[in-house]
Amino acid sequence: xxxxxxxxxxxxxxxxxxxxxxxxxxxxxxxxxxxxxxxxxxxxxxxxxxxxxxxxxxxxxxxxxxxxxxxxxxxxxxxxxxxxxxxxxxxxxxxxxxxxxxxxxxxxxxxxxxxxxxxxxxxxxxxxxxxxxxxxxxxxxxxxxxxxxxxxxxxxxxxxxxxxxxxxxxxxxxxxxxxxxxxxxxxxxxxxxxxxxxxxxxxxxxxxxxxxxxxxxxxxxxxxxxxxxxxxxxxxxxxxxxxxxxxxxxxxxxxxxxxxxxxxxxxxxxxxxxxxxxxxxxxxxxxxxxxxxxxxxxxxxxxxxxxxxxxxxxxxxxx
Amino acid sequence: xxxxxxxxxxxxxxxxxxxxxxxxxxxxxxxxxxxxxxxxxxxxxxxxxxxxxxxxxxxxxxxxxxxxxxxxxxxxxxxxxxxxxxxxxxxxxxxxxxxxxxxxxxxxxxxxxxxxxxxxxxxxxxxxxxxxxxxxxxxxxxxxxxxxxxxxxxxxxxxxxxxxxxxxxxxxxxxxxxxxxxxxxxxxxxxxxxxxxxxxxxxxxxxxxxxxxxxxxxxxxxxxxxxxxxxxxxxxxxxxxxxxxxxxxxxxxxxxxxxxxxxxxxxxxxxxxxxxxxxxxxxxxxxxxxxxxxxxxxxxxxxx
Numbered sequence: 001x002x003x004x005x006x007x008x009x010x011x012x013x014x015x016x017x018x019x020x021x022x023x024x025x026x027x028x029x030x031x032x033x034x035x036x037x038x039x040x041x042x043x044x045x046x047x048x049x050x051x052x053x054x055x056x057x058x059x060x061x062x063x064x065x066x067x068x069x070x071x072x073x074x075x076x077x078x079x080x081x082x083x084x085x086x087x088x089x090x091x092x093x094x095x096x097x098x099x100x101x102x103x104x105x106x107x108x109x110x111x112x113x114x115x116x117x118x119x120x121x122x123x124x125x126x127x128x129x130x131x132x133x134x135x136x137x138x139x140x141x142x143x144x145x146x147x148x149x150x151x152x153x154x155x156x157x158x159x160x161x162x163x164x165x166x167x168x169x170x171x172x173x174x175x176x177x178x179x180x181x182x183x184x185x186x187x188x189x190x191x192x193x194x195x196x197x198x199x200x201x202x203x204x205x206x207x208x209x210x211x212x213x214x215x216x217x218x219x220x221x222x223x224x225x226x227x228x229x230x231x232x233x234x235x236x237x238x239x240x241x242x243x244x245x246x247x248x249x250x251x252x253x254x255x256x257x258x259x260x261x262x263x264x265x266x267x268x269x270x271x272x273x274x275x276x277x278x279x280x281x282x283x284x285x286x287x288x289x290x291x292x293x294x295x296x297x298x299x300x301x302x303x304x305x306x307x308x309x310x311x312x313x314x315x316x317x318x319x
Numbered sequence: 320x321x322x323x324x325x326x327x328x329x330x331x332x333x334x335x336x337x338x339x340x341x342x343x344x345x346x347x348x349x350x351x352x353x354x355x356x357x358x359x360x361x362x363x364x365x366x367x368x369x370x371x372x373x374x375x376x377x378x379x380x381x382x383x384x385x386x387x388x389x390x391x392x393x394x395x396x397x398x399x400x401x402x403x404x405x406x407x408x409x410x411x412x413x414x415x416x417x418x419x420x421x422x423x424x425x426x427x428x429x430x431x432x433x434x435x436x437x438x439x440x441x442x443x444x445x446x447x448x449x450x451x452x453x454x455x456x457x458x459x460x461x462x463x464x465x466x467x468x469x470x471x472x473x474x475x476x477x478x479x480x481x482x483x484x485x486x487x488x489x490x491x492x493x494x495x496x497x498x499x500x501x502x503x504x505x506x507x508x509x510x511x512x513x514x515x516x517x518x519x520x521x522x523x524x525x526x527x528x529x530x531x532x533x534x535x536x537x538x539x540x541x542x543x544x545x546x547x548x549x550x551x552x553x554x555x556x557x558x559x560x561x562x563x564x565x566x567x568x569x570x571x572x573x574x575x576x577x578x579x580x581x582x583x584x585x586x587x588x589x590x591x592x593x594x595x596x597x598x599x600x601x602x603x604x605x606x607x608x609x610x611x612x613x614x615x616x617x618x619x620x621x622x623x
Contacts, residue, residue, distance in 0.1 A: 195465045
């Protein structure tokens with residue numbers, strides 16, 4: 001074959017040379033991408049407009065109360081705090097457990113049979129609908145042995161409390177934390193671990209000082225996704241938190257255990273109740289609460305973005 | 320060593336100290352009655368003088384390494400000496416990297432690997448040395464530059480600190496960190512940027528940082544696994560000069576694919592093929608007049 005140095009007569013990758021099906025495919029991808037963006041922008045914009053117009057700062061500081069009009073029925077401060085409490089408690093259970101599980105699976109993985117079982121168990125948990133987890137939670141936390149975690153009197157355990165809801169919500173977040181952390185650890189080349197071992201470091205020291213700090217962005221992503229699921233969950237809140245409109249602390253425990261053992265509510269539950277289908281039917285406050293929820297999620301996204309950006313400054317290995 | 324600041328001088332080909340060439344012949348390799356033959360190797364310039372001294376630090380004695388049923392290294396015996404650079408050469412998959420990794424028991428990280436034979440470090444079997452302790456005495460630099468994702472300073476400090484601890488404090492470690500960077504010829508370039516992320520250095524600087532890291536543990540033996548294969552020629556020369564400079568302080572073992580490099584910097588060369596140690600000799604002898612046909616073919620480029 002003769003080598004030709006002449007410029008080709010027409011552009012090699014120009015659209016004119018594409019098959020019709022490829023061109024249609026590209027257009028469809030473009031259209032779907034734009035549609036997706038449009039839907040996301042529409043949701044955020046809609047909630048933003050509604051939220052800004054209905055949200056009053058007093059709603060964030062006054063608890064809900066009984067009343068015949070939206071002006072009389074107070075705000076949703078208890079729900080807001082409830083969301084925060086549940087988020088903090090659930091993620092502080094899920095994050096250490098999930099990260100530790102991921103480290104064990106990726107760095108140790110022995111005995112191999114147990115590791116395989118753990119893997120499929122976590123996948124199974126990820127697939128369980130949260131309402132099923134909630135139902136399972138009622139069985140566990142109504143147990144007399146766990147009476148100290150919720151309201152209980154005369155041997156009857158209520159089984160609904162911040163403890164119970166957070167424990168089950170942590171299971172919702174756990175698979176996301178595990179998956180994300182594993183991804184982070186797996187993306188570190190093997191020779192980097194070996195470089196640490198080759199200067200006499202143990203596996204534990206390598207994990208603590210090299211591998212975990214390196215996978216911080218992925219751990220943060222996992223935690224963010226988990227938190228998103230936690231603060232977005234409604235089923236577990238309704239079944240395991242009691243879904244009262246206000247905090248219902250137990251009397252016999254000292255602060256803050258009285259609140260954590262008692263029932264309560266969160267923003268998602270408030271939005272549900274305040275929406276036209278709910279018992280409260282005050283849609284303006286539903287929009288306001290949904291807007292606050294959205295702001296929380298956007299803040300989480302921004303935080304994770306910051307962690308990723310910082311990691312990029314440190315650089316990574318060439319492969 | 321002449322540095323890069325002046326144009327590379329034309330070096331006179333240094334003839335090897337004749338004692339070094341005849342000093343040691345491993346039982347497996349070497350004289351099988353073949354007459355020495357012209358190698359066909361196009362010689363690069365040797366950049367080193369004959370070693371001033373040589374002290375035996377490690378002794379590889381009839382070492383075999385199996386990966387499952389596959390024998391990667393077959394009954395290899397070699398000495399590793401301080402004052403000299405030992406180069407392991409051979410085609411891919413010949414077992415040279417496996418042999419190198421068995422010197423600080425890194426092969427043990429591969430669950431299927433099994434080692435038989437003895438490796439002595441200062442006359443003590445390395446099986447009897449606690450692995451983390453051994454790996455501080457026999458440190459290693461890898462093919463890909465792999466600084467840790469932290470600052471230049473912390474990369475060295477990590478080695479100096481006890482396992483996962485954050486002590487000693489930065490101030491206390493400063494002299495040791497500076498001296499390690501200095502020994503690797505990197506201090507002058509990074510002294511104002513010790514807090515910069517190590518992964519933002521150039522490839523050559525990263526690799527010298529890895530050498531500094533390996534030296535910070537004050538090892539007796541330094542293992543280098545194709546340290547220049549990911550680098551440009553200029554960085555390669557800087558590192559080669561550095562390796563030759565280091566041979567008086569530590570015993571250096573370097574695995575390389577690059578025959579010219581082995582010739583430029585090694586005092587002794589071991590040629591391995593399919594797990595066998597085919598020939599071990601001084602670099603000038605092995606490249607100039609190999610005893611074995613396979614060596615001759617390999618160094619002349621008949622296969623690789």
